[in-house]
Amino acid sequence: MKRSLLLLTILLLILVPGCAAKSTTVTSDTPTSAALTKVTLPVGYIPNVQFAPLYVAIEKGFYKAAGLDVQIDYSMENDNAVLLANGTLQFAILSGEQVLLGRDKQLPLVYVAAWYQQYPVGIVSKKSANITSIADLKGKKIGLPGLYGASYIGAIAMLDSAGLAESDVTLDSIGYNQVEVLTADREDAVVIYVANEPVQLEAQGESINLLKASDAIDLVANGLVTNEKTLSENPELVKSMIAATLKGIQYTIDNPDEAYEISKKYVENLVSADQAVQKQVLLRSIEEWKAAQLGYSQPQAWQNMQRILTKMKLLTSSIDVSTCFTNELLP
Numbered sequence: 276m277k278r279s280l281l282l283l284t285i286l287l288l289i290l291v292p293g294c295a296a297k298s299t300t301v302t303s304d305t306p307t308s309a310a311l312t313k314v315t316l317p318v319g320y321i322p323n324v325q326f327a328p329l330y331v332a333i334e335k336g337f338y339k340a341a342g343l344d345v346q347i348d349y350s351m352e353n354d355n356a357v358l359l360a361n362g363t364l365q366f367a368i369l370s371g372e373q374v375l376l377g378r379d380k381q382l383p384l385v386y387v388a389a390w391y392q393q394y395p396v397g398i399v400s401k402k403s404a405n406i407t408s409i410a411d412l413k414g415k416k417i418g419l420p421g422l423y424g425a426s427y428i429g430a431i432a433m434l435d436s437a438g439l440a441e442s443d444v445t446l447d448s449i450g451y452n453q454v455e456v457l458t459a460d461r462e463d464a465v466v467i468y469v470a471n472e473p474v475q476l477e478a479q480g481e482s483i484n485l486l487k488a489s490d491a492i493d494l495v496a497n498g499l500v501t502n503e504k505t506l507s508e509n510p511e512l513v514k515s516m517i518a519a520t521l522k523g524i525q526y527t528i529d530n531p532d533e534a535y536e537i538s539k540k541y542v543e544n545l546v547s548a549d550q551a552v553q554k555q556v557l558l559r560s561i562e563e564w565k566a567a568q569l570g571y572s573q574p575q576a577w578q579n580m581q582r583i584l585t586k587m588k589l590l591t592s593s594i595d596v597s598t599c600f601t602n603e604l605l606p
Contacts, residue, residue, distance in 0.1 A: 311344035312512060317355040318347055318368045322542045324557045325470065327534040328390075328564075330541045332523030341515040347541075356382055356500075365505045366516055371495020371580050372428050372589075374599050379590050383503035386600040388517045388570035390524065391496030393489035393563045396429025399473050400464035401457065402482040409437035409486055412464065418449040418456050419466035425496075426466045429488040432583045436491035454479075470559035478552045489563075493576040494583070495600075496563070510604065518606045521569045528561050570605045 318326055329347055332338050338345045356373055358364045360382035368390065369377075377384045398417065400406040406415065412434065419426045431441060449456050453465035454475050467473060473485050488494065499520055501513050527534040535557055539545045545553060577596040584590045 310342065311339065312342055314338075314343050314345045314366060314516065315348050315364060316345055316366055316368065317350060317358075317364065319351065319355060321349050321351075322347075324535065324538045324542055324545060324553050325560050326541070327538045327557055327560075328520065328523035328527045330523075330537050331526050331534050332519050334537045334540070335523070335526060337519040337522040337526075341519040343515060343519060345519075356384060359500060359502050360384055362502065362504055365501060365512070367500050368497055369500040370425050370497045371577065371599075372425065372584060374495075374500060375577075375580055375584055375594060375596070376589060378594050378599055379592055384500055384599070385503060385506055386495070386498050386500050386572060387506070387513055387604055388499040388521060389496070389566075389572045390498045390520075390570075391563045392566040393487070394425075394429055394432075394492075394494040394496045395468050395470060395489075395560075395563050396426055396433075397467055397469040397473070397485055397487040398430065398433060398464050399453075399457065399467050399476065399483050399485050401460075402484055404463050404484070406464055406484055406486070409433050409439070409491060412437075413439055413443050415463040416445045416447060417464050417466060418447045418453060418462035420451050420453075421448040422446065426468075428583060428587070429494070430466045431587055432494060432579075433486065433488050433491050435583060435586065457481075470556055470563060474552055474555045474559060478549065478555075492579055492583075493573055495572065495576045495580050498570075498572065506601075514604050514606070517570060517604055521606065524564055524569055527557075528565060531557055531561060568605065571602055572600045 316329070318329070326347070333345060355364065355367045356369060356377040359367045360377060371386065374384045374386045398412065406412060417430065419430055421427065430446070434441065434444065447462060449462070449465070453467050453472050456462050457465045457476065458479065458481065465472070469485065469487050473483060476483050499517060506513055535554055577599060581590065581594060581596055
């Protein structure tokens, strides 16, 4: 019996270190799920191929390699800026005007990486309307989703660039029916997102003229936004989020076909949608994202945005725009 116990003890001494050694070898440069920092990222819209870089960053493991478990939030709430400011959220995808309007209300928002390098709003008309310049819009009826948001601000900025005021045109709130309204000739022109409705109109055989806000004025479009608390207390988290997101954007730019296929997993109706149209939406979106340095936010664009919002009387105070954004954390 003693001999048996001795042999059992020796075996245990041999096996236990071996088991311990085996458990440590499973670790790698990629953090385990338990070690990942959970991040909820509101994007302010429904699942869409325009969010391909985020889907790519998740599927290709860019977020995971950065120690992040990112969940996309598609809720259409308007209080994402407030939730971000009070610390309920650490990040959100917001446009430049939302950051400025938030700072005007003392919300400590900071724009840390530009996604869209060009403001994605434009005004489209049928060629038969002969609207080939912004000046040609004077006296015209222009349909837009409503007198709010990026579409409204982009339209006013475009008119302003040509010396026109809102009173020089008729702005009609038509909801998100720009394609149908223009096709039916109910408006002379409509305010759209340049990567979306023009593609749909062309697919229907319409000959169109497209005026882009980015050709008239440099404004701050959608980007990654955090809050001052997260930025000061956990800058490494912010850097990781920026770097992984920009990797997703760059990979999508370089591999649009693969990015499109990845998007099908996240966008429920993408498989049944018009594939040619949706692929064009992605390709034209990519043109809005390209830059010599991904993520870089142009200081002049912030000045321009502040001037337009002030002219629209949407800002109540003078804001030091340098507090609204930073390029210091870009990889």
